């Protein structure tokens with residue numbers, strides 16, 4: 391186990407870092423979302439914000455991160471980092487973190503991020519809060535709380551400085567029935583993986599991108615460090631639905647059960663006239679009516695489109711967690727007390743099989759009249 395964290399917390403003044411994931415030289419959208427969010431946190435802390443970019447020949451895509459708020463980007467370039475490997479990426483990230491000592495590190499909760507984050511946190515002997523949906527900075531007032539509610543030794547609690555400013559990491563707990571806010575008061579960097587699509591991307595600023603500093607840290611990585619070898623990258627043959635990037639999402643729920651095929655067809659038609667894509671509640675995925683990439687909610691995707699249409703969805707808390715920040719929510723449900731109506735901007739109480747064709751016709755007519 392590394393003794394890295396025997397270093398005092400105040401030595402960790404290297405700013406807020408964001409692991410910026412790229413695949414085949416293309417930046418993943420979650421990197422821009424996290425840089426935008428990281429900017430707000432860094433401003434609150436009076437700190438700098440840095441991206442951490444690993445790959446092969448990726449320097450050319452680094453400055454774009456500045457346009458979303460990064461003061462600088464640490465670029466670790468090596469042919470051995472061309473494809474993601476757990477061992478290679480973990481080694482390089484831990485080495486540069488030990489050298490530059492950031493106070494917090496954000497990672498997208500993508501497949502790669504969920505693999506990488508815990509591995510780095512364990513190696514650095516620090517804490518990681520997984521799958522966060524909200525981040526904040528706090529001036530802690532928690533010593534009394536820790537004394538009354540935790541099993542930490544009193545000496546350990548006394549050693550925590552009141553002026554340490556912690557990253558408050560919030561995530562759903564107990565099946566989404568409550569939100570837990572977690573801090574990492576005794577170790578640095580505080581690490582968090584953040585669900586893709588939750589944080590909003592800032593407006594791009596070319597001047598800031600031009601001013602973004604590129605830093606090339608020293609690191610060593612040889613083939614001997616890698617226990618795995620990527621032989622071939624196989625891209626998914628099936629095209630996945632892009633729920634997170636869509637402006638309009640038309641989702642179906644168990645309310646289509648009396649005619650599943652007909653219900654999905656109606657959702658597809660409505661999505662088509664609105665220029666959107668089809669999503670679904672977990673009930674429709676668990677029943678095998680739609681594939682898992684369509685799922686909206688706590689264990690699916692988080693979306694905030696301009697228009698979200700919920701057809702025959704009750705509005706369980708786990709579903710709302712993935713769509714309640716949509717700009718305009720339209721719900722169709724035959725039960726007037728369905729919880730989805732509590733957050734809907736427009737609620738239509740009726741049978742979706744009767745209401746949806748009328749909506750499609752009305753939109754077509756309105757479009758034709760333009």
Ligand SMILES: Cc1cc2nc3c(=O)[nH]c(=O)nc-3n(C[C@H](O)[C@H](O)[C@H](O)COP(=O)(O)OP(=O)(O)OC[C@H]3O[C@@H](n4cnc5c(N)ncnc54)[C@H](O)[C@@H]3O)c2cc1C
Nearest residue numbers: 643644645671672673687688689690702703704709724742
């Ligand atoms: C840990 C955990 C994680 C979860 N994660 C998710 C998640 O990510 N996403 C998610 O969606 N759920 C998730 N769930 C499940 C969630 O609790 C609900 O069970 C699920 O969202 C219900 O889906 P539904 O609204 O389609 O079905 P139901 O709750 O059965 O609602 C169906 C609705 O359709 C209406 N209806 C029926 N017929 C018609 C009709 N002809 N016309 C109009 N309305 C009609 C009914 O009035 C009802 O309101 C999770 C649960 C747990 C415990």
